[in-house]
Amino acid sequence: MTPKSSAAKLLPKVPGTGRRQQYSASTKRALIDVAESLFSNQGYAATSLDAIVAGARVTKGALYHHFSGKQAVFEAVFEKVETSASKRIAKGLKGEKDPWKKAILGLREFLACVQDPAYRRVVIQDGPAVLGYEKFREREQRSSFALVQEIVGSVLNAGGWELDDEMLATFSRIFVGALSSAGESVSTSDDPREASARVEIAMGFILEGLRMLEQAGVELPSGPRSAGKTQAPADESTEA
Amino acid sequence: MTPKSSAAKLLPKVPGTGRRQQYSASTKRALIDVAESLFSNQGYAATSLDAIVAGARVTKGALYHHFSGKQAVFEAVFEKVETSASKRIAKGLKGEKDPWKKAILGLREFLACVQDPAYRRVVIQDGPAVLGYEKFREREQRSSFALVQEIVGSVLNAGGWELDDEMLATFSRIFVGALSSAGESVSTSDDPREASARVEIAMGFILEGLRMLEQAGVELPSGPRSAGKTQAPADESTEA
DNA sequence: TGTGAGTACGTACCGACGGTATGTGGAACG
DNA sequence: CGTTCCACATACCGTCGGTACGTACTCACA
Numbered sequence: 166m167t168p169k170s171s172a173a174k175l176l177p178k179v180p181g182t183g184r185r186q187q188y189s190a191s192t193k194r195a196l197i198d199v200a201e202s203l204f205s206n207q208g209y210a211a212t213s214l215d216a217i218v219a220g221a222r223v224t225k226g227a228l229y230h231h232f233s234g235k236q237a238v239f240e241a242v243f244e245k246v247e248t249s250a251s252k253r254i255a256k257g258l259k260g261e262k263d264p265w266k267k268a269i270l271g272l273r274e275f276l277a278c279v280q281d282p283a284y285r286r287v288v289i290q291d292g293p294a295v296l297g298y299e300k301f302r303e304r305e306q307r308s309s310f311a312l313v314q315e316i317v318g319s320v321l322n323a324g325g326w327e328l329d330d331e332m333l334a335t336f337s338r339i340f341v342g343a344l345s346s347a348g349e350s351v352s353t354s355d356d357p358r359e360a361s362a363r364v365e366i367a368m369g370f371i372l373e374g375l376r377m378l379e380q381a382g383v384e385l386p387s388g389p390r391s392a393g394k395t396q397a398p399a400d401e402s403t404e405a
Numbered sequence: 406m407t408p409k410s411s412a413a414k415l416l417p418k419v420p421g422t423g424r425r426q427q428y429s430a431s432t433k434r435a436l437i438d439v440a441e442s443l444f445s446n447q448g449y450a451a452t453s454l455d456a457i458v459a460g461a462r463v464t465k466g467a468l469y470h471h472f473s474g475k476q477a478v479f480e481a482v483f484e485k486v487e488t489s490a491s492k493r494i495a496k497g498l499k500g501e502k503d504p505w506k507k508a509i510l511g512l513r514e515f516l517a518c519v520q521d522p523a524y525r526r527v528v529i530q531d532g533p534a535v536l537g538y539e540k541f542r543e544r545e546q547r548s549s550f551a552l553v554q555e556i557v558g559s560v561l562n563a564g565g566w567e568l569d570d571e572m573l574a575t576f577s578r579i580f581v582g583a584l585s586s587a588g589e590s591v592s593t594s595d596d597p598r599e600a601s602a603r604v605e606i607a608m609g610f611i612l613e614g615l616r617m618l619e620q621a622g623v624e625l626p627s628g629p630r631s632a633g634k635t636q637a638p639a640d641e642s643t644e645a
Numbered sequence: 646t647g648t649g650a651g652t653a654c655g656t657a658c659c660g661a662c663g664g665t666a667t668g669t670g671g672a673a674c675g
Numbered sequence: 676c677g678t679t680c681c682a683c684a685t686a687c688c689g690t691c692g693g694t695a696c697g698t699a700c701t702c703a704c705a
Contacts, residue, residue: 184672189682209534210450213662225664226684235663294449294534298525298593335587335603339611342586343579350578353538363575366626371579374614377621383613386606429653453691465693466655475692 193231195221201242205283209239209291239287239295243304246287250278251308264319265372271316272344272368275309276361279348289345305341313341320372324379332385343368433471435461441482445523449479449531479527479535483544486527490518491548504559505612511556512584512608515549516601519588529585545581553581560612564619572625583608 199220203212214235218228232238257274261267278284293301302310314337321328321336328336347364354360439460443452454475458468472478497514501507518524533541542550554577561568561576568576587604594600 186681192682214664215662224684227682229664230682289533290538291534293530298530298589302593332603332607335590335600335607338590339583339587339604339607342589343583346582346585347575347579349538349582350575353542360575363572364579367572367575367579370618370625371611371614373623374611374616374618376614377617377623378610378614381617383617385610426652432653454693455691464655467653469693470653 189231192221192223192227196223196228196231196238197241197245200238201245201283201287204239204242204291205286208286209295214238236295239291240300240304243287243292243296246281246283247304247308250281250284250288251312253278254309254312258316264316264323265376268316268320268372269365269369271312273361273365275344276348276351276364279345279352280357282352285349285352289349310337310341313337313344320375321385324375325382326379326385328385329387332387429471432461432463432467436463436468436471436478437481437485440478441485441523441527444479444482444531445526448526449535454478476535479531480540480544483527483532483536486521486523487544487548490521490524490528491552493518494549494552498556504556504563505616508556508560508612509605509609511552512605513601515584516588516591516604519585519592520597525589525592529589550577550581553577553584560615561625564615565622566619566625568625568627572627 196217200212200217203216203220214225214228217238218225221227228238232241254271254274258267258270261270279289292304296304314333317337317340318333321333347368351357351360351364436457440452440457443456443460454465454468457478458465461467468478472481494511494514498507498510501510519529532544536544554573557577557580558573561573587608591597591600591604
């Protein structure tokens with residue numbers, strides 16, 4: 166509440182558009198950095214704004230000047246962590262053309278990302294509860310989910326199957342969920358490397374199944390064409 | 406804060422072991438019921454203890470007599486919702502012997518459960534953040550995850566593959582994650598029935614792939630035998 | 646049937662936290 | 676050199692989770 170020194174951590178030497186705005190931007194970054202650290206270590210609920218502003222050596226006035234509230238700070242941190250991870254993944258599978266190899270590569274890269282405590286806590290654990298599922302999805306859509314969707318799409322298209330956007334999204338959701346859950350189990354494992362290897366084997370096995378379907382020329386049953394009734398592929402009793 | 410009438414909602418007519426304990430049990434149930442409703446509709450953070458005790462027509466003294474705090478109330482609600490869902494699923498697939506059909510049946514039943522706002526909000530959205538991932542996993546382990554693990558195990562064993570417990574757990578984690586994510590997308594969809602059908606198709610397709618692997622006699626690469634080093638199945642560069 | 650004991654609450658209160666209203670000092674600009 | 680405006684600082688409020696303590700009612704036992 167009573168910072169002794171100047172607000173910003175590091176003062177820029179290369180004034181671009183006025184020192185004022187440079188200071189402002191750096192304090193904002195400082196706030197985000199401190200918040201990221203605290204959110205990652207203690208979680209959202211256990212992190213107070215006082216702790217954040219104290220860590221950034223400013224007061225709440227500064228925080229509320231840059232952000233509309235605590236949730237807005239979290240959103241900024243979330244986006245930073247999320248985009249950082251997705252950039253890393255994207256860089257990891259750059260250059261690879263074969264869809265199947267790309268899938269394995271992306272999986273491996275994702276499993277590495279999920280080891281980061283910040284990603285686990287901010288994105289996976291606290292993200293849905295703090296942002297709500299709508300915002301969470303919306304943010305996710307623009308980064309990691311887009312990557313998965315691209316990979317899944319290329320794999321399935323490489324499989325020779327034609328699927329509409331809805332079906333592609335459905336497959337992607339399934340794989341994203343599988344990845345998060347598996348990734349989470351990897352990160353909490355006693356031996357992350359071993360757990361990671363298991364996940365790779367399991368996912369690779371599932372992918373292999375899809376590849377077999379491709380070679381066998383099995384058709385992908387087309388999704389419902391917006392017909393009112395739900396049609397089950399096999400038996401009866403589709404309650405609810 | 407100032408309840409007018411008696412504490413309990415309904416007074417029991419069949420005294421079993423003293424009226425006192427009957428009253429006590431009913432107020433506790435009332436607290437859990439009200440909390441379930443509020444947590445489901447507004448979420449954990451937006452629900453105050455005052456609102457809960459007001460809804461149950463008691464005071465905070467009563468709440469803190471039965472629970473150690475807000476989180477304990479949430480745990481009780483969580484367990485109630487979770488066991489209710491897993492019981493429904495278990496009942497739904499009772500009698501079915503064929504593992505593959507059982508898997509589809511369980512999937513369908515799960516997709517129905519996930520439509521329940523209480524399950525979505527309490528278990529999927531707020532659960533991990535409030536309980537923390539350790540407790541969340543622990544609770545999950547004893548209900549829905551156990552079901553999935555049983556089904557996955559029977560499917561894979563029916564496939565003729567031998568897998569150790571770790572590998573079974575890994576596969577189960579993957580499927581649980583896939584199910585939650587897919588289920589969540591179903592519940593937030595404009596047309597849940599259509600989305601549900603899509604998920605069924607996609608998951609059925611993936612299962613079909615595994616069945617093809619079985620028929621082709623493809624071996625499941627065995628997991629690492631607790632060797633210190635992680636061995637990747639295909640290429641090099643297993644960073645992280 | 647009185648009486649002590651223990652339980653199931655109610656009451657009053659505290660500290661912490663998120664958020665707000667307002668003050669202020671210095672940089673940018675004329 | 677004065678004005679303006681922005682980037683903060685200061686002081687304060689309402690609410691919430693949690694606690695300490697009081698109390699009425701019930702049950703065992705005489």
